[in-house]
Amino acid sequence: MSEIRDQVYWMQTIPEPTPEPLVGHVDVDVAVVGAGFTGLSTAYHVKQAEPSTTVAVFDAESVGFGASGRNGGFNMTLFGLTMPVTAVRFGKAKAKEAHLYMERAVDTTRDLIEDLELDCDYEHTGFLRVATSEKYEKRIRHDVKFARDLGLTGIDWLDADELADEVRSPLYRGAWWEPRCGILNPAKLSFAWAGVLRDLGVAIYEGTPITDIRPGDPKAILTTPQGAVTASKVVLATNAYSHLIRPMRFKQAPVWTHIVMTEPLDDRLAEIGWENRQGIEDARDLVHYYRLTADNRLVMGGRDVSIAYGENMDRDLNEATFRSLEKDTIDTFPSLEGVRFTHRWGGPVSVTLDMAPAIGFLGDRQIAYSIGALGHGVSLTHLNGATLADLVLERDTDLTDVFFVDRRIVPFPPEPLRFAVSQAIRGYLRAEDRLYDPKP
Numbered sequence: 001m002s003e004i005r006d007q008v009y010w011m012q013t014i015p016e017p018t019p020e021p022l023v024g025h026v027d028v029d030v031a032v033v034g035a036g037f038t039g040l041s042t043a044y045h046v047k048q049a050e051p052s053t054t055v056a057v058f059d060a061e062s063v064g065f066g067a068s069g070r071n072g073g074f075n076m077t078l079f080g081l082t083m084p085v086t087a088v089r090f091g092k093a094k095a096k097e098a099h100l101y102m103e104r105a106v107d108t109t110r111d112l113i114e115d116l117e118l119d120c121d122y123e124h125t126g127f128l129r130v131a132t133s134e135k136y137e138k139r140i141r142h143d144v145k146f147a148r149d150l151g152l153t154g155i156d157w158l159d160a161d162e163l164a165d166e167v168r169s170p171l172y173r174g175a176w177w178e179p180r181c182g183i184l185n186p187a188k189l190s191f192a193w194a195g196v197l198r199d200l201g202v203a204i205y206e207g208t209p210i211t212d213i214r215p216g217d218p219k220a221i222l223t224t225p226q227g228a229v230t231a232s233k234v235v236l237a238t239n240a241y242s243h244l245i246r247p248m249r250f251k252q253a254p255v256w257t258h259i260v261m262t263e264p265l266d267d268r269l270a271e272i273g274w275e276n277r278q279g280i281e282d283a284r285d286l287v288h289y290y291r292l293t294a295d296n297r298l299v300m301g302g303r304d305v306s307i308a309y310g311e312n313m314d315r316d317l318n319e320a321t322f323r324s325l326e327k328d329t330i331d332t333f334p335s336l337e338g339v340r341f342t343h344r345w346g347g348p349v350s351v352t353l354d355m356a357p358a359i360g361f362l363g364d365r366q367i368a369y370s371i372g373a374l375g376h377g378v379s380l381t382h383l384n385g386a387t388l389a390d391l392v393l394e395r396d397t398d399l400t401d402v403f404f405v406d407r408r409i410v411p412f413p414p415e416p417l418r419f420a421v422s423q424a425i426r427g428y429l430r431a432e433d434r435l436y437d438p439k440p
């Protein structure tokens, strides 16, 4: 944990964790494996719905150790790759359903932060998806029209002049504008969630990997290095680490995205504008995502991804991608030439073979899982927590009706094929990005 804390700026803004692992046996109604946003939100929604339910959360490392403590902090509506891609995979009606779920996810996240006073530097900034080449302009204009044709609102096209009034870059040709979205500090949000849960009586065991899970009647049995857990229901909120749990092995694979961060920009921002501090992505397949922090550092992430073979989870750092991201920062905002980059980090996201989220059960509905949020899970995981809570409490609601609950998952092949397939997909995405914008 201390190594990752040394890298991730957000983690340096919260107190250092002091894990108290489980020693001995604990019996609960609901055991949640993973203390990221999925697990934390699930535990919260279970307690909200049925306060007498006993709930414990287990994390191999600590609260927010995974993607939840390291992400870009965009509270945004993207589901899967893009809306048209979702429509190709699932049909237009489900693409619309997915977007409405994501709008609800963004609003839910924001409302929870506000209502529970979760201290996470939340800013209601809106979101820009900027066009950085002629082909990307066409793609974004098409996507805005596609959303409108589905009857969706809340997404507009800003032309180059309107965009320049907001943020100035020589690369920009216009943007998708979505005021619903916001930005936050994800490690602070994870930390705040843990406080809320402890107040609700939820036990959180950090430093406690679940090493084995066996379904059972009436209770499932979970094994930890120094103890055991019995639980009526189990939620696997293990995201990109899920394939390490045997029955989940082929359902998803981890993919790493990387981030660099500058020193505070202060008056260097004047030339860029950006007074309204929107979260920004471009329209590449392997997107860039960037934003400002509360103390006006620029966070720049994306551009390329790392993949790993088998069970290897050691891909947080990628020198080549970090260097490219630093160059991309200056290409986007030339006035930042000479700026000091102070932080570099990365983290794993969960990818399904069809690049869309999935919620489901293993076996006889005792063990639920949620995977495939890709690099866009901040809002999704918060609402998925409510959905998972309904599922484990055996309530049929509009959330449990959503099409990606209990959907069929296209499995990854075993290694070495999984690695080859992942490389091929990444190769295709890189090639398409080059085609859309040949600039280096």
Ligand SMILES: Cc1cc2nc3c(=O)[nH]c(=O)nc-3n(C[C@H](O)[C@H](O)[C@H](O)COP(=O)(O)OP(=O)(O)OC[C@H]3O[C@@H](n4cnc5c(N)ncnc54)[C@H](O)[C@@H]3O)c2cc1C
Pocket: 033, 034, 035, 036, 037, 038, 039, 058, 059, 060, 061, 062, 063, 064, 065, 066, 067, 068, 069, 070, 071, 072, 073, 074, 075, 076, 208, 209, 210, 211, 237, 238, 239, 240, 241, 242, 257, 258, 259, 289, 301, 345, 346, 347, 348, 349, 373, 374, 375, 376, 377, 378, 379, 380, 381
């Ligand atoms: C660098 C980066 C940038 C991103 N940027 C954005 C963004 O700007 N906006 C956005 O919407 N999304 C973003 N994402 C994606 C988003 O962070 C994730 O989708 C989301 O945080 C996933 O939350 P989670 O709770 O499902 O998983 P995680 O936060 O990954 O939590 C899983 C937890 O499970 C624990 N665990 C795993 N196995 C076990 C086990 N066997 N026993 C016990 N514990 C276990 C891990 O230690 C981990 O803490 C980004 C991700 C990364 C890595």
